[in-house]
Amino acid sequence: MRLTFLGAASEVTGSATLVEADGLAFLVDCGLFQGGREAWEKNRAPFAFAPRALDFVLLTHAHLDHCGLLPRLVAAGYGRDIHCTPATADLVPIMLEDSAHIMEKEAEWARAREEGRGGAAERALYTVADAERVADFVAAQRYGREFRPHPRVRVRFQDAGHILGSAIAEVWVEEHGRETKLVFSGDLGQPARPVVRDPVRIDTADVLVVESTYGNRDHKGMRETLDELVAVVEQTRRRGNVVVPAFALGRTQDLLVVLAELARAGRIGGVEVFVDSPLAAQATAVTVKHQATLDTDFQRVVAEAQRGELPVRVRFTQSVDDSKAINRVRSGAIIVAASGMCDGGRIKHHLRNNLPRAECAVLFTGFQAQGTLGRRIVDGAKVVRIFGEEVPVRARVHTLGGLSAHADRSALLAWLGAFARAPRHVFVNHGEAEIANVFAATVRDRFGWNVRVPGALETVGV
Numbered sequence: 001m002r003l004t005f006l007g008a009a010s011e012v013t014g015s016a017t018l019v020e021a022d023g024l025a026f027l028v029d030c031g032l033f034q035g036g037r038e039a040w041e042k043n044r045a046p047f048a049f050a051p052r053a054l055d056f057v058l059l060t061h062a063h064l065d066h067c068g069l070l071p072r073l074v075a076a077g078y079g080r081d082i083h084c085t086p087a088t089a090d091l092v093p094i095m096l097e098d099s100a101h102i103m104e105k106e107a108e109w110a111r112a113r114e115e116g117r118g119g120a121a122e123r124a125l126y127t128v129a130d131a132e133r134v135a136d137f138v139a140a141q142r143y144g145r146e147f148r149p150h151p152r153v154r155v156r157f158q159d160a161g162h163i164l165g166s167a168i169a170e171v172w173v174e175e176h177g178r179e180t181k182l183v184f185s186g187d188l189g190q191p192a193r194p195v196v197r198d199p200v201r202i203d204t205a206d207v208l209v210v211e212s213t214y215g216n217r218d219h220k221g222m223r224e225t226l227d228e229l230v231a232v233v234e235q236t237r238r239r240g241n242v243v244v245p246a247f248a249l250g251r252t253q254d255l256l257v258v259l260a261e262l263a264r265a266g267r268i269g270g271v272e273v274f275v276d277s278p279l280a281a282q283a284t285a286v287t288v289k290h291q292a293t294l295d296t297d298f299q300r301v302v303a304e305a306q307r308g309e310l311p312v313r314v315r316f317t318q319s320v321d322d323s324k325a326i327n328r329v330r331s332g333a334i335i336v337a338a339s340g341m342c343d344g345g346r347i348k349h350h351l352r353n354n355l356p357r358a359e360c361a362v363l364f365t366g367f368q369a370q371g372t373l374g375r376r377i378v379d380g381a382k383v384v385r386i387f388g389e390e391v392p393v394r395a396r397v398h399t400l401g402g403l404s405a406h407a408d409r410s411a412l413l414a415w416l417g418a419f420a421r422a423p424r425h426v427f428v429n430h431g432e433a434e435i436a437n438v439f440a441a442t443v444r445d446r447f448g449w450n451v452r453v454p455g456a457l458e459t460v461g462v
């Protein structure tokens with residue numbers, strides 16, 4: 001059997017692993033590369049396999065760095081099942097159509113910019129129509145229930161506790177009469193977080209592929225994180241706004257639960273939360289639909305909201321006019337908008353308006369990949385370019401590590417500690433090169449396992 005690491009190899013985006021075994025071929029995830037010029041090229045490179053030759057696709061969750069290249073895959077001729085959990089099946093069409101919409105818009109702007117200069121016309125990576133076709137192939141599979149995507153393969157999804165619908169994939173592949181168990185961690189969540197449940201512990205694997213986004217450090221504790229959030233809101237609200245770049249799916253719902261709980265405890269007041277993202281509104285609706293698979297704290301906040309008793313004022317803005325109206329709010333607003341890494345979506349407008357104001361704050365709550373606008377701000381840039389304009393950074397910049405949707409070093413090691421015996425092969429992916437290597441070394445020291453960090457497009461026999 002062979003595994004080829006098509007993406008998320010020594011980087012955090014572009015998750016995709018090709019598995020080939022005796023004439024059988026399938027993909028685990030088909031993610032978008034994000035951040036910078038290099039990503040632009042990788043997203044457009046020809047697939048390193050024949051899309052029509054794949055037997056099936058397994059999808060761990062609906063974040064774009066895991067599902068964002070599916071429209072290209074389908075456009076290239078793939079026409080079989082894409083297996084994922086029921087919540088992911090609901091989320092994928094929403095996420096992909098939004099992504100395609102942003103791509104079409106940005107290509108349009110780029111064309112308008114280039115027109116005067118005689119440059120090459122920029123084309124969107126895929127269109128909304130391409131994105132819509134993916135929904136035809138999505139097949140929902142429940143957590144904990146085995147299914148057979150192929151006569152020689154059994155699969156079971158387990159809750160990865162990362163975002164709504166996120167899954168760890170347990171995959172049994174039969175080759176020459178012998179069965180090998182592969183486990184793909186997908187993105188693993190941090191235990192004891194709002195909204196999602198804790199990741200399910202897995203105890204056996206012959207081959208394990210594990211993520212390492214935060215494999216070199218621990219998050220701040222939840223209590224410290226909440227104290228910091230309260231401090232930022234209190235310092236800012238009278239004269240300025242707090243701008244929060246957040247993934248529409250996951251972090252936005254976490255924040256709403258946390259803000260509601262802080263308001264109930266009387267720790268924040270006098271603020272209005274604007275969720276300025278139609279995508280976040282849709283993702284929140286899907287989250288409510290699947291609340292039975294989520295934590296009870298989330299179910300309680302939903303019940304409060306449905307009774308009109310939410311202790312904090314929250315407004316979901318839909319239209320562009322509503323969104324623009326937020327520009328006139330000079331203080332007391334917590335503006336939550338996508339994208340989480342600031343490389344697309346309405347967040348760019350809010351940053352342009354609020355970054356130059358020293359009385360405002362920008363609050364990062366998630367990982368910022370290299371090459372993104374978010375990373376430049378976190379790294380302390382004094383000036384950034386947004387929509388071709390130079391924007392001075394005078395607002396205070398904070399990072400709330402404790403709300404991360406990814407397991408930290410200790411949580412990853414605890415999850416690995418549940419394996420009853422050493423997997424034959426362990427591959428560390430979904431982490432920047434340095435971090436993935438540090439984490440691999442830690443796992444080698446701690447467990448004595450056969451661990452390595454595969455290179456991009458590397459094929460390994462297992």
Ligand SMILES: [Zn+2]
Pocket residue numbers: 061063162187
């Ligand atoms: Zn994710």
Ligand SMILES: [Zn+2]
Pocket residue numbers: 012015063065066187430
């Ligand atoms: Zn990811």
